[in-house]
Amino acid sequence: MDMQSWLNGAVGGRYGNIIDGVAEEANGNASAIHNPARRDQCLGHFAESSNDDVDRAVTAAHRAWKTWREVPGPERGALLFRAADLLEQRVEELAFILSAEQGKVLAESRGEVMRAAKELRFSAGEASRIDGTTLPSEKRNGFAMTMRAPVGVVAAIAPWNFPIVTPVRKIGPALAYGCTVVLKPANLTPWSAVRLMDVFRDAGIPKSVVNLVLGSGRGAGEALVRHPLVRGVSFTGSTRTGADINAQLARRFVRAQLELGGKNPAVVLSYRDVGPVAKQIASAAFACTGQRCTAISRVVVLDSLADEVTEALTAELAAIRVGPAWDPAATMGPLITEQHRVSVLRNLAAGLDEGARLRFGGGVLDQGALASGHFMEPTLLDRVQPNTKLAREEVFGPVLSVIAVPDADRAFEVANAVEYGLAASIFTRDVDQAFRFMRDSQSGMVHVNHGTASEAHLPFGGVKGSGYGAYSIGHSNQDFFTELKAAYVQA
Structure with a gap:
């Protein structure tokens, strides 16, 4: 399949948010996205979300969390394994879209999609590896243990340079550990995110477990960070923006996972x-x-x-x-x-x-x-x-x-x-x-x-101005997407 021929038949669409399983129409102030290798080619028009859109998406995710967290981990993992298979099956189309809106050469785009499938498979396995500890009790006939519980709704705010693998890096572990997600992709690369939502839907992920809001960081992004039902924000982007997000979240005791700049x-x-x-x-x-x-x-x-x-x-x-x-x-x-x-x-x-x-x-x-x-x-x-x-x-x-x-x-x-x-x-x-x-x-x-x-299986993260919070990809994700709970049992 030729990329230019495929694009000629695929560009020019209008895309809105995907909330509660419904793909909405783009609003009147939708933004045009252009190909960085051919700026005269408009790839499509994408919605600019309002605060109300964000509220509806978070509310839907919170409602879905109450049932998704009860799904056994191995069953959640099975759906993620299916999504990884779909990523590989659709690698060519996803690579065309990724290259068209981000600019990277096709070999890199194909590699990114395949890397996303690898990371998703690791996350799928994590759904069966949510661990705790059992310790001797101080009391006779007693048991002392720790267990993990999903934090709730997670806002996944992704950058424009890796518009497939970075959202997967956030959505995969969130779903494995029993959280639900509102994804806000970069406003320069939203098309990949729309197609990624198709992958999770076709894999059988229930509606509202993953929701999509499109738009700018100052609009949809800030509304997500401020929303009272969001209990964790996984953000990849600049150090300055990450610091601002962390300051806002700290005032509400909401956890942050920040992947920031590097030199x-x-x-x-x-x-x-x-x-x-x-x-x-x-x-x-x-x-x-x-x-x-x-x-x-x-x-x-x-x-x-x-x-x-x-x-x-x-x-x-x-x-x-x-x-x-x-x-x-x-x-x-x-x-x-x-x-x-x-x-x-x-x-x-x-x-x-x-x-x-x-x-x-x-x-x-x-x-x-x-x-x-x-x-x-x-x-x-x-x-x-x-x-x-x-x-x-x-x-x-x-x-x-x-x-x-x-x-x-x-x-x-x-x-x-x-x-x-x-x-x-x-x-x-x-x-x-x-x-x-x-x-x-x-x-x-x-x-x-x-x-x-x-x-795809080792923790990914930085120190100093390059990151804050639990590292992503590896088992370290458990520290972000779950809360630790101590339990005492007397027989």
């Missing part, structure tokens, strides 16, 4: 062959056009290795082919919007003003077939100083900085010297250095001799 380092201390190191770093830096929280954006390398590593990275960037998702040769797509491209270019210009040297790329691609999209060259800079804006602040685009340091001690210091702490990589043949970095790195996820790719 992730790759520390390079030694290697047998520089080629695989550069390949790992480039893959982690430029996947999703650098628009992901776990992207490597800093290479902290010993002075003695800096030139060789920089040359190897330059060769990797030269091999990247920028283009639209439907181009089979493309390996990197456009930025999400023109506004975001301007922001990335502004950060790049600031880095050059601070003394960095441009080694590759840095330009806008606006000729020929790329003229109608938000394309930019993959970019590499060296001579970046650790205390500059480019070295410390999140760019969220295809820009990679090389920072040279004299020794391992300084490398570890520079790696930690930012407000973020999401993911970090080290490349070394010295096992002592590797374990020291694993221990001392101020990050939630540490990678040794490979990029910042996570796996």
Whole structure:
């Protein structure tokens, strides 16, 4: 199936909220969504939810929670296993939609859908692994134990860079543990969420267990955070917005699960062959056009290795082919919007003003077939100083900085010297250095001799300005989606 032919027959629809199992009509102020690789292509019009819409969705989810929580865990898990199967069966259509509204190349979109299926299967298994403990009682003929209870309605607020896997990462464990959900996708990528709702419906998830409200963060998002029946908010997005959400929730003693920004380092201390190191770093830096929280954006390398590593990275960037998702040769797509491209270019210009040297790329691609999209060259800079804006602040685009340091001690210091702490990589043949970095790195996820790719069964999260609350994906989700209860029994 050809993506462009499929899109020609699929674009232009109008989509509203899905509340209490009913797909509603888009309201009069529905917003148009355009293809970032072809901005003249309107993908559809999507509702802008009101406070009343949000209230109806949360009320429906709360009503459904009273019965969903009583469904045995293995039965809930069976429905999620079925949803994972449907994701795989519909991978091509979902990848077309994902690439059309987000811009990433088809190979990445297919990979995202398949990763979502993996994570959903792990969550399905979690429905049978809700654990507690049994302890000796202080009293004769007594029993003491702990158990878990679902928190209730969860607001799942998702970002635009991973519009399939991130909602699944929130909805899957919520349903496994007995919670119900109101999903608010990013207003730039709502089409994927609409199709994802079809997956859960067709898998047999009862109506109202998952509800969808469309619209902006300032509108629907804020209304969700404020709603008194919402007992948990799982949010992925910027650190600033996450901090604001957490402050609001703390006043009402509502729990938060926050996945926020990153400024992730790759520390390079030694290697047998520089080629695989550069390949790992480039893959982690430029996947999703650098628009992901776990992207490597800093290479902290010993002075003695800096030139060789920089040359190897330059060769990797030269091999990247920028283009639209439907181009089979493309390996990197456009930025999400023109506004975001301007922001990335502004950060790049600031880095050059601070003394960095441009080694590759840095330009806008606006000729020929790329003229109608938000394309930019993959970019590499060296001579970046650790205390500059480019070295410390999140760019969220295809820009990679090389920072040279004299020794391992300084490398570890520079790696930690930012407000973020999401993911970090080290490349070394010295096992002592590797374990020291694993221990001392101020990050939630540490990678040794490979990029910042996570796996579908391990906890995912960060520290410092990169996250707050229970980590997602793994069994750590239990700490967010359930409440701990102690029980005392006298025989």
